[in-house]
Amino acid sequence: xxxxxxxxxxxxxxxxxxxxxxCSQTMGHDKMYWYQQDPGMELHLIHxxxxxxxxxxxxxxxxxxxxxxxxEHFPLTLESARPSHTSQYLCASRDNxxxxxxxxxxxxxx
Amino acid sequence: GENVxxxxxxxxxQEGDSAVIKCTYSDSASNYxxxxxxxxxxxxxxIIDIRSNVGEKKDQRIAVTLNKTAKHFSLHITETQxxxxxxxxxAGLQGAQKLVFGQGTRLTINP
Numbered sequence: 001x002x003x004x005x006x007x008x009x010x011x012x013x014x015x016x017x018x019x020x021x022x023c024s025q026t027m028g029h030d031k032m033y034w035y036q037q038d039p040g041m042e043l044h045l046i047h048x049x050x051x052x053x054x055x056x057x058x059x060x061x062x063x064x065x066x067x068x069x070x071x072e073h074f075p076l077t078l079e080s081a082r083p084s085h086t087s088q089y090l091c092a093s094r095d096n097x098x099x100x101x102x103x104x105x106x107x108x109x110x
Numbered sequence: 111g112e113n114v115x116x117x118x119x120x121x122x123x124q125e126g127d128s129a130v131i132k133c134t135y136s137d138s139a140s141n142y143x144x145x146x147x148x149x150x151x152x153x154x155x156x157i158i159d160i161r162s163n164v165g166e167k168k169d170q171r172i173a174v175t176l177n178k179t180a181k182h183f184s185l186h187i188t189e190t191q192x193x194x195x196x197x198x199x200x201a202g203l204q205g206a207q208k209l210v211f212g213q214g215t216r217l218t219i220n221p
Contacts, residue, residue, distance in 0.1 A: 040148070043154070050207060099209055100156075101146075102153060103153050
């Protein structure tokens with residue numbers, strides 16, 4: 001089924017660890033996005049990509065990085081996790097139509 | 111760039127009554143305005159959208175109106191039901207590439 005998939009759904013990890021959040025979509029969308037969202041609060045855009053080898057920083061300053069080597073895959077990496085990174089991370093994709101979101105990764109840094 | 115303001119931040123209505131959420135945008139070139147519903151612990155889901163070449167769109171109990179001159183658009187939910195309780199986000203499309211979201215409205219339907 002065409003969808004957007006995020007793994008893991010939940011992650012609890014210690015300070016200083018390197019973390020990669022996975023996002024894959026099977027809809028062939030060129031544009032992909034990462035948002036940070038505390039539960040029920042605003043969606044903050046942290047990274048986006050308009051296609052392979054294209055990445056841009058979003059409106060919210062983030063210590064994370066992204067890569068876009070394949071159309072379907074847009075992973076987000078935190079080199080050294082801190083408690084301030086505790087949040088939910090939502091991945092999304094679109095072409096020229098509606099934007100679709102993944103189920104998110106709920107990240108807790110101890 | 112585009113800026114989208116959404117009001118109110120919280121809204122409580124009696125079951126069966128109507129709910130209205132309003133958004134304003136700043137970029138007159140924006141031409142696509144979706145609305146998302148996010149239930150607790152779930153992903154945001156598109157519920158309705160409108161393009162700038164129409165003034166109103168309706169889907170059962172949900173409607174969206176757009177006023178391009180005033181640069182505002184609204185979500186209308188009629189005959190509200192408990193399952194309508196959620197956080198709702200409006201958005202405007204900036205430069206055909208990036209959605210700019212409003213701050214969200216937490217809607218509570220009281221039985």
